[in-house]
Amino acid sequence: MYVIVVGAGKVGWNLARELLAKDHEVTLIECSRQRYLVVEDELEHAVQYGDATELWVLERAGIQRADLVIAVTGDDEDNMLVCQVAKEKYLCDRIIARVNNPRNLPHFKLLGIQPAVSATDLILRLIEHEVPRYGLVHLLALEEERLEIIELEVSTDAQVVGRRITDIGLPEGSLIISVLRDGSGFVPKADTVIEAGDEVLLVLDPGLEDSITGFFSPNGVS
Amino acid sequence: MFVLVVGAGRVGSAVAKRALAEGHEVSVLDEDPLSHERLDAGQPRSWEDAGGQFTVGTALEIEALTAAGIDGADVFIASTDGDNTNLIIAQIAQRQFQVPKVLARVMDPARAAWYGEQGLQTISPTQHAIEMFELALYGTAA
Numbered sequence: 575m576y577v578i579v580v581g582a583g584k585v586g587w588n589l590a591r592e593l594l595a596k597d598h599e600v601t602l603i604e605c606s607r608q609r610y611l612v613v614e615d616e617l618e619h620a621v622q623y624g625d626a627t628e629l630w631v632l633e634r635a636g637i638q639r640a641d642l643v644i645a646v647t648g649d650d651e652d653n654m655l656v657c658q659v660a661k662e663k664y665l666c667d668r669i670i671a672r673v674n675n676p677r678n679l680p681h682f683k684l685l686g687i688q689p690a691v692s693a694t695d696l697i698l699r700l701i702e703h704e705v706p707r708y709g710l711v712h713l714l715a716l717e718e719e720r721l722e723i724i725e726l727e728v729s730t731d732a733q734v735v736g737r738r739i740t741d742i743g744l745p746e747g748s749l750i751i752s753v754l755r756d757g758s759g760f761v762p763k764a765d766t767v768i769e770a771g772d773e774v775l776l777v778l779d780p781g782l783e784d785s786i787t788g789f790f791s792p793n794g795v796s
Numbered sequence: 797m798f799v800l801v802v803g804a805g806r807v808g809s810a811v812a813k814r815a816l817a818e819g820h821e822v823s824v825l826d827e828d829p830l831s832h833e834r835l836d837a838g839q840p841r842s843w844e845d846a847g848g849q850f851t852v853g854t855a856l857e858i859e860a861l862t863a864a865g866i867d868g869a870d871v872f873i874a875s876t877d878g879d880n881t882n883l884i885i886a887q888i889a890q891r892q893f894q895v896p897k898v899l900a901r902v903m904d905p906a907r908a909a910w911y912g913e914q915g916l917q918t919i920s921p922t923q924h925a926i927e928m929f930e931l932a933l934y935g936t937a938a
Binding site for chain 1: 856857858878879880881883884887888891892904906907910914
């Protein structure tokens with residue numbers, strides 16, 4: 575795979591190094607001369623000097639044949655612009671953008687730039703995972719495919735306890751894909767009986783969370 | 797007409813002042829409070845006394861755009877000193893707020909040309925300078 579990484583900060587440099595170690599072809603683009611010289615010392619010809627928001631710099635890096643463009647500079651406007659140009663002008667199949675300020679996330683969405691990865695958001699999700707205060711953890715949202723995967727803990731007096739999956743009557747557009755019980759997981763069948771303390775993974779159409787949580791939380795309270 | 801100018805540098809402030817003098821309603825948004833001085837410079841009255849509006853804020857913040865009145869804007873002018881900022885906020889004005897007329901200042905001619913083809917009205921001072929130089933040199937621009 576040919577990958578162009580824009581921005582040789584900590585994220586970009588390490589990403590390029592990992593991708594090279596996995597035998598991908600990589601070009602890393604960095605616009606600070608000083609930083610470029612530091613990184614070039616290690617990555618040599620895999621790093622190019624220039625402002626990747628200039629079209630000729632992207633073309634010099636061979637964006638026409640890139641399979642993936644990753645924009646991870648510290649500037650959200652630059653990341654949005656690089657990804658928009660990669661996708662719409664150079665018809666690159668896959669883009670990944672870094673979101674520095676989570677408040678800019680709606681702008682990435684508005685311009686159709688996905689996936690847009692925000693470190694703040696990822697850490698918040700990890701906190702949710704460690705401290706499942708709301709009983710529901712978002713594991714994955716596939717926005718283009720309009721699907722999400724969530725994890726729920728079954729509380730002791732939830733209405734699903736002691737019932738077979740087929741009898742629960744989950745809404746259309748939701749499916750239990752895995753049950754974690756006593757530290758190990760298995761794929762349930764229609765006649766699997768849900769127990770208190772189980773952790774269940776569900777795949778959902780977006781927007782169904784609220785109607786789902788009631789099945790697994792105490793007394794149907796979400 | 798209600799004109800919102802984002803970025804009160806030399807270009808933005810001059811365009812804003814002229815628009816106000818022409819009798820339009822004008823609001824200026826800039827992240828630097830000191831840029832207000834450019835709006836007052838050489839004017840008999842202060843910007844506000846003359847009827848202008850000034851908001852301090854960053855153009856990527858929807859709250860700042862809203863405070864500056866983007867919801868009622870007929871014209872949106874993106875004239876910050878960053879090409880990429882101008883291109884992004886101009887698209888936000890277009891797509892999210894449906895401002896009827898959106899203009900973006902883009903120094904880089906290549907980016908200005910491509911975004912122009914995508915339906916964004918871009919103005920490239922660099923392109924104009926190139927043409928002026930060529931005109932002065934050859935009597936015709938390339």
